[in-house]
Amino acid sequence: MSALTTDLYQLTMAQGYWRNGRHLDRASFYLSIRHTPFDGGFAVAAGLEQVVEFLVDLRFEPEDIEYLRSLAGSDGRPLFARDFLEALPQLDLAVSLAAVPEGTAVFAREPLLRIEAPLLVGQLIETPVLNIFNFQTLVATKAARLCHIAAPGQPVLEFGLRRAQGFDGGLSASRAAYVGGCFATSNVEAGQRFGIPVRGTHAHSWVQAFDSEPEAFDAFAETMPNNCVLLVDTYDVERGIEHAIATARMLERRGQRLLGIRLDSGDLLLQSRAARRRLNEAGLEDVAIVVSDNLDEKKILALRRAGAAIDIWGVGTSLVTAAGAGALGGVYKLSAIRRCGEEWWRPVFKFGAGVGKASLPGRLQVRRYRGAAGGLERDVIHALDEGGEASGLDDPGGLDLLVPVLEEGRLLAPLPSLDAAREIAGREVASLPPALQDLEAHGPAPVEVTASLMEQCDRLAASHAPPARSA
């Protein structure tokens, strides 16, 4: 990613703010989601580490400026002025950021990131910040749903790279899927970059490359005796299982063991039950049954309810492409401005005709209240007063949902590790009220807005239509 990983209008507005002497106004933006995805009751925040890396590394390179210099407007003349392009690489791009920690369970409408920066900078980073946060949060949520259904004791493996939306659609999906609860990925680069456990054995083509399935199975077991899961459906599943049992015997004789078999097509319910019976008859109770084949929440739930004998679920396409949602409706809104030379923040507001298209005004924070047992009770969205203190809360308890992360570009403390984020996600989903955990019919989100913030909205809405222009 680069400083040009953004929408052109962020740069045209940047020139506008700069030309109007407004670029150093202090601006407060917040990111929120319009709906929790997949018609579910919650989302799992993810992607903060990549947001922070992007913000800390942000700068304009000479070739970026050169490219912007080459752009022309409708009259063929340059789109960007020379003096602006000379000023752009000199600007201080540092931002302050408060954010929900990765793995936190969150809801629609509440601020999840608050970015305070010079107006020009806060605007410029809208697109990349949304890109990173939207997608990872979407996939972490999908993974949490899948793991919630598959649990307990039936881990979910992510292997979506081949059908992911671009290589980063695979790489960052593997990361987010791990935050959401998957135990491993097939994506080797994700393992290398993020330390996520990697898993994988062989494909149909391995079996095809040998003269017979028994020969292929034995050859695989010999080359990788400590990682042997055999795919049994290249030709005929029943025979494949018999061939896998024969290979298991060969491994036993060498003091190793067959880890599992994999089913990738056909009726997974009948096949898995038949396979379990046959493996048990053969004394191979500890050989796991792994399945794949376009699995998603519905298929896993149906297989579990019908009593399928499955130990590990491999989920690819539906997980990394977030099937059923495709995109998270994350939005990034300007909510307050402190103009250069002024002392006070002005709340700003966007009136919206569509659902969720109106914004909240002010410098925003969320207070999360939990019950005695740690269960999530409610979130209250509120504004900060001029001193930066909570304003309008009726209960001084609870904890701030948005935690300071960057102060003028400086990282305040190391971010939690990926494993810590994964633990948070597991704990958070478990702490939700049962009505919100239900993946098929969930209750309303426990999110409130303080009375004083609602009054502020009403005041600004009443004045939203500015006076008609005087000639």
Add this chain to the structure above:
Amino acid sequence: MSALTTDLYQLTMAQGYWRNGRHLDRASFYLSIRHTPFDGGFAVAAGLEQVVEFLVDLRFEPEDIEYLRSLAGSDGRPLFARDFLEALPQLDLAVSLAAVPEGTAVFAREPLLRIEAPLLVGQLIETPVLNIFNFQTLVATKAARLCHIAAPGQPVLEFGLRRAQGFDGGLSASRAAYVGGCFATSNVEAGQRFGIPVRGTHAHSWVQAFDSEPEAFDAFAETMPNNCVLLVDTYDVERGIEHAIATARMLERRGQRLLGIRLDSGDLLLQSRAARRRLNEAGLEDVAIVVSDNLDEKKILALRRAGAAIDIWGVGTSLVTAAGAGALGGVYKLSAIRRCGEEWWRPVFKFGAGVGKASLPGRLQVRRYRGAAGGLERDVIHALDEGGEASGLDDPGGLDLLVPVLEEGRLLAPLPSLDAAREIAGREVASLPPALQDLEAHGPAPVEVTASLMEQCDRLAASHAPPARSA
């Protein structure tokens, strides 16, 4: 992307092939799609340039080998053997590739890429090749559908980066959307890297940052008089249009002109018609009406049929995330092997229980036949004989769909430019039979398989169940 941008099982199989002395067997793989996406009658091939770049640059770096060395199996011992990891960076990774040119209209089941390489190499690249080709083809197809509905004379702008699936899900989507027919993107990095035209003006936040909408509009027009499209729905659309007209007057006095207004919410049919009337009354017939707001094929078709007054369609999320499909069911199958020391290719076959899960055997090619006016008539999938010549075709006319691109890693000729690919796509979609262009109810794909290839399939299917293992 790196050599580790792949599934772990490609590497475990690589070690297996190497250990069994099979890694230098010559293998023929082909990529095909199981279904044309979006329930549509065609797909538009895209992504070949990135596939070629990946293949030409492919190599194992020392840190990749170091990472693989760190992986352990179920017994805690190394997953990969030291001798294999020493041999891996020394292997020749060159491949031969024949492919459909970007922009070509293609159908389910037919080979779209044919890769011939040492077995180990052909296997290793399966995942990244699928990742690149699947996603770009999916988005190019979506774009072609959107442009087909919006045409003629109503161009489609892509602006999906903020909700794309990762930054490459935005970048490569912008490229593929351009191949499919979009005229420009908002993604500045895509403009910089690929030379795609970029477009963009301002967001709601620009208007919010000023004391009034007229002040914001005038300020924008002054800073960017040759790129002024005003977003009129921040507060009230009717007032917004009046304010835009006033700004248009200001621009006229300076010898410039307002390019357009943008509507981003509410009833786009009523608003666009009212806006057109009002702009025309004001003598601003040439001010374009641009719309955005979660548009997709259905909404555009409904707005066009109802007589909306829209000049430019901005499409974001649904385009770059390929809403309605999410992933292309592209698969990569081993279809023939010539073992080391042998002279003949052996066709190989995978029996499949699920729809489209069976593969075709042999070294495959497709012959495309066109009518006198250039209209596409039929594609015939066939195998090459040992001399590499077409086998079993009943008509010697037509042209090969798969064109040689790489010969042992060497690029045979420069690839067509992005603009050439875009022209091909436009011509190809126009050349389809009307029944296949219909986006709502299309006819069957005009794809046949030669009788001799079908007989080969039957022979291999009859023998698919290998003999039971003799004790």
